[in-house]
Amino acid sequence: MTTILPLTLQDVAVRRRGKRLIGPVTTTLGRQGITIIVGPNGSGKTTLLKVMHGVERISTGTVRWAVPDSEAQHHQGYVFQTPIMLRRSVADNLRYPLQLHNIAKAETEQRMIDWARKIGLHDHLQISATRLSGGEKQRLALGRALIRRPEVLFLDEPCANLDGASTRDIEALLIEARKAGTRIVMTTHNIGQAKRLADDALFMLHGIIKEAGPARAFFDAPQSKELMAFFRGDIIA
Amino acid sequence: MNDIFDGLAAAFWLVVSFDPELIEISLRSLQVTLGALVLSCAIALPLGTFLAIRRFRYRRLTISVLNALMGLPPVVVGLIVYILLSRSGPFGVLGLLFTPTAMVIAQVIIITPLIASITHQAMRELWAEYHDLLISLNTSQWQRVKTLVWDGRRNLLTAALAGFGRGIGEVGAIMIVGGNIDNATRVLTTAIALETGKGDFALALALGFVLIALAIGVNVSIHWLSRTEREGRW
Amino acid sequence: MMTRVSVTLAAIFFATAAFAEDFKMAVTTSFENSGLADVLLPAIKQDLGIDVQLLVVGTGQALRLGQAGDVDAILVHSRAAEEAFVAEGYGTHRREIMYNDFVLIGPQNDPADIAGATSAVEALQRIGAIEPAFVSRGDDSGTHKKELSLWALSGFDAAVFGPWYREVGAGMGASLNTAAGLSAYILADRASWLNFGNKANLALLYAGDPVLFNQYAYLPVHPDKHVHVRNDLAAKVEEWLVSPSAAELINSYQIDGETLFTFNAAEK
Numbered sequence: 001m002t003t004i005l006p007l008t009l010q011d012v013a014v015r016r017r018g019k020r021l022i023g024p025v026t027t028t029l030g031r032q033g034i035t036i037i038v039g040p041n042g043s044g045k046t047t048l049l050k051v052m053h054g055v056e057r058i059s060t061g062t063v064r065w066a067v068p069d070s071e072a073q074h075h076q077g078y079v080f081q082t083p084i085m086l087r088r089s090v091a092d093n094l095r096y097p098l099q100l101h102n103i104a105k106a107e108t109e110q111r112m113i114d115w116a117r118k119i120g121l122h123d124h125l126q127i128s129a130t131r132l133s134g135g136e137k138q139r140l141a142l143g144r145a146l147i148r149r150p151e152v153l154f155l156d157e158p159c160a161n162l163d164g165a166s167t168r169d170i171e172a173l174l175i176e177a178r179k180a181g182t183r184i185v186m187t188t189h190n191i192g193q194a195k196r197l198a199d200d201a202l203f204m205l206h207g208i209i210k211e212a213g214p215a216r217a218f219f220d221a222p223q224s225k226e227l228m229a230f231f232r233g234d235i236i237a
Numbered sequence: 238m239n240d241i242f243d244g245l246a247a248a249f250w251l252v253v254s255f256d257p258e259l260i261e262i263s264l265r266s267l268q269v270t271l272g273a274l275v276l277s278c279a280i281a282l283p284l285g286t287f288l289a290i291r292r293f294r295y296r297r298l299t300i301s302v303l304n305a306l307m308g309l310p311p312v313v314v315g316l317i318v319y320i321l322l323s324r325s326g327p328f329g330v331l332g333l334l335f336t337p338t339a340m341v342i343a344q345v346i347i348i349t350p351l352i353a354s355i356t357h358q359a360m361r362e363l364w365a366e367y368h369d370l371l372i373s374l375n376t377s378q379w380q381r382v383k384t385l386v387w388d389g390r391r392n393l394l395t396a397a398l399a400g401f402g403r404g405i406g407e408v409g410a411i412m413i414v415g416g417n418i419d420n421a422t423r424v425l426t427t428a429i430a431l432e433t434g435k436g437d438f439a440l441a442l443a444l445g446f447v448l449i450a451l452a453i454g455v456n457v458s459i460h461w462l463s464r465t466e467r468e469g470r471w
Numbered sequence: 472m473m474t475r476v477s478v479t480l481a482a483i484f485f486a487t488a489a490f491a492e493d494f495k496m497a498v499t500t501s502f503e504n505s506g507l508a509d510v511l512l513p514a515i516k517q518d519l520g521i522d523v524q525l526l527v528v529g530t531g532q533a534l535r536l537g538q539a540g541d542v543d544a545i546l547v548h549s550r551a552a553e554e555a556f557v558a559e560g561y562g563t564h565r566r567e568i569m570y571n572d573f574v575l576i577g578p579q580n581d582p583a584d585i586a587g588a589t590s591a592v593e594a595l596q597r598i599g600a601i602e603p604a605f606v607s608r609g610d611d612s613g614t615h616k617k618e619l620s621l622w623a624l625s626g627f628d629a630a631v632f633g634p635w636y637r638e639v640g641a642g643m644g645a646s647l648n649t650a651a652g653l654s655a656y657i658l659a660d661r662a663s664w665l666n667f668g669n670k671a672n673l674a675l676l677y678a679g680d681p682v683l684f685n686q687y688a689y690l691p692v693h694p695d696k697h698v699h700v701r702n703d704l705a706a707k708v709e710e711w712l713v714s715p716s717a718a719e720l721i722n723s724y725q726i727d728g729e730t731l732f733t734f735n736a737a738e739k
Binding site: 053055073074077078080084086087088096097100 | 363366367369370372373374375376380384388389
């Protein structure tokens with residue numbers, strides 16, 4: 001199977017109304033594992049994620065997958081901080097991405113049932129997605145992103161508004177996805193979560209990647225004083 | 238006050254006796270307004286959705302014009318359609334003046350802006366909600382429209398019913414372009430105007446009550462058909 | 472389900488296109504309000520097999536409809552305007568059919584005492600003298616024109632009247648409703664008055680002066696101006712309208728025991 005990875009960002013900058021949101025950023029996304037992006041509010045984590053996903057217009061630089069963009073787009077998923085629920089039943093939310101690709105009905109049903117079970121919503125199939133709890137919505141959003149079997153999954157603080165139990169559910173699903181070979185890139189505020197999940201990590205500050213590396217070195221021996229301060233819980237101006 | 242009770246009584250007798258003339262003009266009212274509604278929806282629903290999701294040069298202007306057209310006085314619409322369809326007018330050869338078709342045309346012009354405008358409002362909200370997801374899922378323009386129309390169908394139904402309400406109760410335009418011809422273009426509203434003119438308030442009111450009942454009946458049955466009210470939690 | 476609904480709706484809509492070959496005639500409100508049409512039209516349908524579709528409008532609009540070719544014939548009551556219509560080539564000719572009469576209506580207590588007048592002119596002069604509320608059609612209809620000519624005969628110019636003179640710009644029925652609401656004087660045709668259901672405290676106060684006679688004439692629209700008009704049908708309807716059977720129906724038509732119309736069509 002051909003892979004869309006690696007993803008290479010070269011001198012990418014995003015400017016809006018004369019303000020630099022991120023950049024210049026140069027980094028490469030390898031083939032495996034979970035990359036966690038940490039950093040204070042407003043450091044550009046979400047923008048970086050959207051740039052990688054291809055939904056944020058870049059001002060300068062290049063974003064390049066191993067395959068043409070039009071093909072790469074079909075192999076990515078994205079989960080938003082606040083889950084966006086289609087005003088349909090749980091089942092229809094899961095079917096939706098498959099229907100976009102005209103996948104046969106029988107297979108659609110099979111995968112829908114599988115994923116409903118995996119995300120623990122198989123008893124709620126006919127319930128309107130907008131009536132689920134916050135944790136259930138985020139699980140559904142995750143299932144809906146994974147049901148297309150993306151090669152890369154981006155998550156923007158998926159557990160920001162969730163309680164402990166729901167966070168654990170989400171993390172379990174992510175670990176399972178990694179086992180199945182899904183490349184995951186995720187932003188989070190929660191250092192504990194970052195440590196639990198990360199294979200490697202990025203530290204964003206003022207729109208640039210301040211520090212990056214394999215998880216162990218990143219968390220146990222941070223190089224920059226800003227990252228040390230961040231781990232201590234200081235406010236970084 | 239007495240007139241109102243007389244009207245209610247007269248309405249009751251008209252209905253229970255299946256007055257053939259009443260049935261005829263009621264059906265014609267429905268026929269004209271539902272016909273206009275179908276055409277208007279065919280134009281206004283895609284137009285309103287399009288305005289919500291596409292950015293183009295004259296979009297704001299189009300929306301302003303649409304909102305202004307919503308307040309268009311039906312009499313003016315009637316007069317313009319009349320002049321256009323008159324034998325001496327540009328479309329005179331079609332011989333459409335004083336036919337139900339002319340009434341449908343006038344009503345399409347009256348209710349299309351209303352439906353399009355409500356559609357645009359509703360679709361704009363839904364699009365704001367769905368925007369990121371649909372972009373992220375890499376949907377085509379057509380898939381977006383389909384998704385919005387399907388998930389916004391309740392709002393679209395509301396838009397259509399608003400259009401129906403405006404059409405079924407409208408008298409100014411259809412009086413002018415239809416001519417209120419007995420057995421040909423007489424509908425409930427023009428019959429009410431006629432009976433009021435004759436000073437027969439009881440009959441006019443009776444027809445009015447039938448009209449109200451008809452409007453409520455259509456609303457309820459459309460909601461029932463689409464089962465929108467059953468899903469609601471409250 | 473949606474398919475069935477749309478098919479039904481489509482059927483409903485396209486069924487509307489089925490009217491075309493009927494005969495359209497513009498008539499005045501007063502003619503329609505008299506109820507005579509309900510007697511004549513079924514007879515025409517039975518004798519000739521023609522569906523006469525009536526457009527009930529004021530004389531002014533009836534003439535406009537004829538000029539535009541939107542109707543096949545007109546039946547109105549305003550001689551000067553009719554003759555102009557024929558002279559300008561819009562109508563083939565003018566055929567007098569029948570007449571009814573105008574009556575002066577007013578509040579039962581009759582403050583201007585027009586019931587005691589000896590002529591229509593005197594009645595209007597009495598009204599002009601004390602300026603009670605007066606409702607005018609104000610819609611350029613035959614009745615309106617008649618009213619204005621009567622004011623002129625009586626030595627008044629309606630254009631300079633004060634606020635007591637109210638031009639409502641409406642049909643006969645609506646104007647009578649207004650007069651009933653205001654307890655005002657009004658000029659009406661007898662037929663509309665007799666058929667009017669909301670008389671309130673109004674009463675017929677003066678009638679009978681020959682100057683109040685209201686001649687109805689039939690004018691086919693000229694096919695030279697509008698090739699599509701059904702002049703053939705117009706001729707048939709005319710022939711019927713001046714026939715003895717029409718005369719019988721017109722002369723015997725009564726409301727509350729009162730005869731409304733007098734047939735007076737001349738042989739050609």
